Amino acid sequence: xxxxxxxxxxxxxxxxxxxxxxxxxxxxxxxxxxxxxxxxxxxxxxxxxxxxxxxxxxxxxxxxxxxxxxxxxxxxxxxxxxxxxxxxxxxxxxxxxxxxxxxxxxxxxxxxxxxxxxxxxxxxxxxxxxxxxxxxxxxxxxxxxxxxxxxxxxxxxxxxxxxxxxxxxxxxxxxxxxxxxxxxxxxxxxxxxxxxxxxxxxxxxxxxxxxxxxxxxxxxxxxxxxxxxxxxxxxxxxxxxxxxxxxxxxxxxxxxxxxxxxxxxxxxxxxxxxxxxxxxxxxxxxxxxxxxxxxxxxxxxxxxxxxxxxxxxxxxxxxxxxxxxxxxxxxxxxxxxxxxxxxxxxxxxxxxxxxxxxxxxxxxxxxxxxxxxxxxxxxxxxxxxxxxxxxxxxxxxxx
Amino acid sequence: xxxxxxxxxxxxxxxxxxxxxxxxxxxxxxxxxxxxxxxxxxxxxxxxxxxxxxxxxxxxxxxxxxxxxxxxxxxxxxxxxxxxxxxxxxxxxxxxxxxxxxxxxxxxxxxxxxxxxxxxxxxxxxxxxxxxxxxxxxxxxxxxxxxxxxxxxxxxxxxxxxxxxxxxxxxxxxxxxxxxxxxxxxxxxxxxxxxxxxxxxxxxxxxxxxxxxxxxxxxxxxxxxxxxxxxxxxxxxxxxxxxxxxxxxxxxxxxxxxxxxxxxxxxxxxxxxxxxxxxxxxxxxxxxxxxxxxxxxxxxxxxxxxxxxxxxxxxxxxxxxxxxxxxxxxxxxxxxxxxxxxxxxxxxxxxxxxxxxxxxxxxxxxxxxxxxxxxxxxxxxxxxxxxxxxxxxxxxxxxxxxxxxxxxxxxxxxxxxxxxxxxxxxxxxxxxxxxxxxxxxxxxxxxx
Numbered sequence: 001x002x003x004x005x006x007x008x009x010x011x012x013x014x015x016x017x018x019x020x021x022x023x024x025x026x027x028x029x030x031x032x033x034x035x036x037x038x039x040x041x042x043x044x045x046x047x048x049x050x051x052x053x054x055x056x057x058x059x060x061x062x063x064x065x066x067x068x069x070x071x072x073x074x075x076x077x078x079x080x081x082x083x084x085x086x087x088x089x090x091x092x093x094x095x096x097x098x099x100x101x102x103x104x105x106x107x108x109x110x111x112x113x114x115x116x117x118x119x120x121x122x123x124x125x126x127x128x129x130x131x132x133x134x135x136x137x138x139x140x141x142x143x144x145x146x147x148x149x150x151x152x153x154x155x156x157x158x159x160x161x162x163x164x165x166x167x168x169x170x171x172x173x174x175x176x177x178x179x180x181x182x183x184x185x186x187x188x189x190x191x192x193x194x195x196x197x198x199x200x201x202x203x204x205x206x207x208x209x210x211x212x213x214x215x216x217x218x219x220x221x222x223x224x225x226x227x228x229x230x231x232x233x234x235x236x237x238x239x240x241x242x243x244x245x246x247x248x249x250x251x252x253x254x255x256x257x258x259x260x261x262x263x264x265x266x267x268x269x270x271x272x273x274x275x276x277x278x279x280x281x282x283x284x285x286x287x288x289x290x291x292x293x294x295x296x297x298x299x300x301x302x303x304x305x306x307x308x309x310x311x312x313x314x315x316x317x318x319x320x321x322x323x324x325x326x327x328x329x330x331x332x333x334x335x336x337x338x339x340x341x342x343x344x345x346x347x348x349x350x351x352x353x354x355x356x357x358x359x360x361x362x363x364x365x366x367x368x369x370x371x372x373x374x375x376x377x378x379x380x381x382x383x384x385x386x387x388x389x390x391x392x393x394x395x396x397x398x399x
Numbered sequence: 400x401x402x403x404x405x406x407x408x409x410x411x412x413x414x415x416x417x418x419x420x421x422x423x424x425x426x427x428x429x430x431x432x433x434x435x436x437x438x439x440x441x442x443x444x445x446x447x448x449x450x451x452x453x454x455x456x457x458x459x460x461x462x463x464x465x466x467x468x469x470x471x472x473x474x475x476x477x478x479x480x481x482x483x484x485x486x487x488x489x490x491x492x493x494x495x496x497x498x499x500x501x502x503x504x505x506x507x508x509x510x511x512x513x514x515x516x517x518x519x520x521x522x523x524x525x526x527x528x529x530x531x532x533x534x535x536x537x538x539x540x541x542x543x544x545x546x547x548x549x550x551x552x553x554x555x556x557x558x559x560x561x562x563x564x565x566x567x568x569x570x571x572x573x574x575x576x577x578x579x580x581x582x583x584x585x586x587x588x589x590x591x592x593x594x595x596x597x598x599x600x601x602x603x604x605x606x607x608x609x610x611x612x613x614x615x616x617x618x619x620x621x622x623x624x625x626x627x628x629x630x631x632x633x634x635x636x637x638x639x640x641x642x643x644x645x646x647x648x649x650x651x652x653x654x655x656x657x658x659x660x661x662x663x664x665x666x667x668x669x670x671x672x673x674x675x676x677x678x679x680x681x682x683x684x685x686x687x688x689x690x691x692x693x694x695x696x697x698x699x700x701x702x703x704x705x706x707x708x709x710x711x712x713x714x715x716x717x718x719x720x721x722x723x724x725x726x727x728x729x730x731x732x733x734x735x736x737x738x739x740x741x742x743x744x745x746x747x748x749x750x751x752x753x754x755x756x757x758x759x760x761x762x763x764x765x766x767x768x769x770x771x772x773x774x775x776x777x778x779x780x781x782x783x784x785x786x787x788x789x790x791x792x793x794x795x796x797x798x799x800x801x802x803x804x805x806x807x808x809x810x811x812x813x814x815x816x817x818x819x820x821x822x823x824x825x826x827x828x829x830x831x832x833x834x835x836x837x838x839x840x841x842x843x844x845x846x847x
Contacts, residue, residue, distance in 0.1 A: 052512035052515065052517075055467065055508035055512060056505075056508045056509045058467075059504045059505055059508040062470070062471060062474060062500045063497070065474050065475065065500075066474060066493065066496040066499070067497050067500075069477065069485065069496055069497070070489065070490070070494045070497040071497075073486055073488075074489070076485055076489060077482035077483070077486045077489070077805075079478065080479045080482065081479055081482035081806075084479050084816070085815070087479060088479075088816045091472055091475060092819050092820070095469065095823050096823065096827070098464060098468035099465060099468055099827055099831070102463075102464035103464070103830055106461075106834045106838070107834070107837065149807050150807050292493065292565070293565040295565070295566050295567070296491075299566070299569060300494065300497060303497070307502060308501075311501070311505045314505070314506070315509055318509050321513060321517060321520050322512075322520070
């Protein structure tokens with residue numbers, strides 16, 4: 001029987017891996033934006049693939065952070081105060097990135113759009129690398145002293161292993177973004193993205209192997225971790241095959257699996273620790289010495305059990321709603337489409353009026369032929385309303 | 400640990416949260432109003448209401464985007480700058496934050512995407528449901544974040560164990576009376592802000608006599624809400640303050656610049672405060688006013704800061720327990736004055752609106768337009784009063800602010816982050832204002 005500490009650690013893992021998995025592809029797409037998007041329409045198409053969903057993706061990070069705070073406040077405090085500058089470097093570009101989605105298209109000037117495109121790029125590449133560095137640090141160990149405090153500097157966060165981890169995560173996100181864009185974009189740009197995706201698998205594969213070897217050296221691979229890293233390697237190969245065979249959905253799923261497998265490997269290797277102390281194993285923060293009290297853990301577990309399926313269903317529905325491919329040509333012609341739709345609406349109104357007029361005229365003609373003075377009473381009630389206004393009394397036409 | 404880091408961390412907290420709330424206040428109310436506009440559209444099929452919902456929706460989204468990204472910073476900030484605080488209260492303070500994220504934010508972030516990009520992808524009803532979900536989730540998330548804040552103001556539902564606070568009773572945390580006052584006051588101030596925002600932008604168009612259909616109706620919506628909400632904001636503020644008089648007497652005494660205990664206590668309208676010598680060098684006061692306001696009875700004794708300070712020293716040991724008096728005194732007066740002024744404005748507008756003569760009075764419309772910064776100033780003053788008034792406590796009576804700050808973060812790091820955040824926030828604010836201006840200038844023409 002698992003205790004609540006373990007359950008909460010698992011749930012935190014689910015939220016954080018969910019964040020990397022979902023936000024991973026929009027970090028990737030953001031990194032590819034200046035490279036892939038050659039015209040403004042292409043860039044807008046790329047952004048449009050993420051725009052309806054990125055907030056739903058980022059909220060996983062907010063949830064994971066809050067969950068860590070509630071479940072393991074000790075780890076939350078040590079980690080966030082210890083990695084102060086690294087987190088600052090993640091957050092600052094994320095602010096610009098978030099508003100870029102909303103601000104970019106509000107002005108047509110090229111400098112304005114370029115600025116926000118680069119904000120999107122920076123807001124994707126910097127966090128992507130730094131999350132990788134952070135995850136690597138958890139495993140390699142931080143200089144944590146006996147009072148659970150971080151006793152190093154910003155530069156201590158960088159080592160061969162953590163940089164390798166940063167590079168690997170950036171590559172995985174790039175790959176994940178490329179498969180997402182291949183799946184979501186229409187037209188010629190999709191073919192370009194596909195070729196790029198295949199090229200990226202050839203970089204990600206050796207990076208994953210290097211990471212696996214380094215993990216073994218640094219932390220001594222557990223069996224589960226080894227299996228997870230192996231499946232990451234297999235998933236990356238599957239992405240390549242999927243793209244080659246034009247199975248886009250399948251390759252997207254596999255690039256997601258690769259991200260999940262690598263991050264899952266880190267969590268499996270960590271368990272039951274959350275932060276490893278590089279100074280002394282006893283000073284590591286574990287799911288016990290950094291946890292909240294039992295009541296809080298219990299409440300958090302129950303809340304997640306109730307809420308989580310609903311979240312998944314709701315988000316899944318949203319992805320279903322926005323399942324269409326987006327093509328730059330479509331984006332370019334969008335104002336035309338809106339104008340046409342408005343035109344049609346207008347035309348319909350005019351036709352209605354014309355019909356009404358025709359009806360009135362035919363009534364007049366009939367009345368004149370029938371030599372009846374009360375022409376107006378022969379009109380249909382709704383047409384009388386349309387011609388004369390709402391105060392018109394309803395009278396039966398006297399035939 | 401040196402005091403520079405503490406001071407900088409406090410400044411950073413104040414800057415980032417105030418900035419965040421300026422944008423949140425509008426979204427709390429505006430989302431509800433847009434949802435109502437769209438409801439009318441769906442029920443009657445009148446395209447004018449769709450155009451209204453879309454026009455205000457654009458301005459809403461600019462705000463919303465800024466509110467979201469700055470909220471992210473706030474959540475991380477507890478761990479970065481206030482690590483010892485996080486350790487001490489995480490078990491009680493963390494769950495409300497997690498509930499906020501897991502329930503409100505998830506719903507909101509999914510629904511907002513549906514609303515913005517789903518106009519012709521989902522049915523009209525589903526689309527309407529999306530904006531209602533956004534509006535309800537926004538106001539529901541405020542509940543949890545204020546539950547967390549109320550705990551800092553007036554702790555309930557905890558037990559002191561293992562050298563920290565642990566959650567003992569979730570029900571007591573939610574049923575905190577402080578939360579009821581704070582929540583109603585905050586949400587209503589959001590509605591008032593949004594009401595005046597709509598009125599001000601509509602007034603701009605009514606003055607220019609452009610798009611009269613849309614902006615007369617919008618003005619009507621904004622006016623109704625603004626009128627009701629300002630009355631209720633002033634009302635809830637009064638009862639909130641009476642409650643504070645009982646549970647945080649120091650905060651109230653400071654906001655009234657009352658140094659010595661008095662029975663009956665006067666209401667000080669204006670004062671020159673000398674915080675060093677602990678007295679007012681000049682004051683203009685209404686006799687017995689404060690006793691009446693705070694306790695509904697003329698002769699009630701109201702305790703002054705000097706007395707309370709002695710009592711705190713006995714209970715918690717020697718120290719300085721007086722919050723920044725001048726700041727509180729003027730924040731409180733500013734907030735009350737703005738509240739009353741906005742009420743008068745709304746009432747005048749309602750009167751002329753009723754007589755159908757509003758557009759014949761351009762000065763009134765101009766007054767509305769120029770008063771737009773005031774609700775923002777009032778909510779800022781309100782938070783100053785709430786948060787600075789809690790000092791020197793981080794958790795009232797349980798944890799001093801200076802004990803909650805991170806131990807391992809050097810002042811240089813806090814300097815760096817403070818400069819980066821204020822720089823980026825200023826840039827984002829300018830960009831947001833620029834875009835809002837463009838949207839307003841362009842008008843709702845394209846939507847019609």
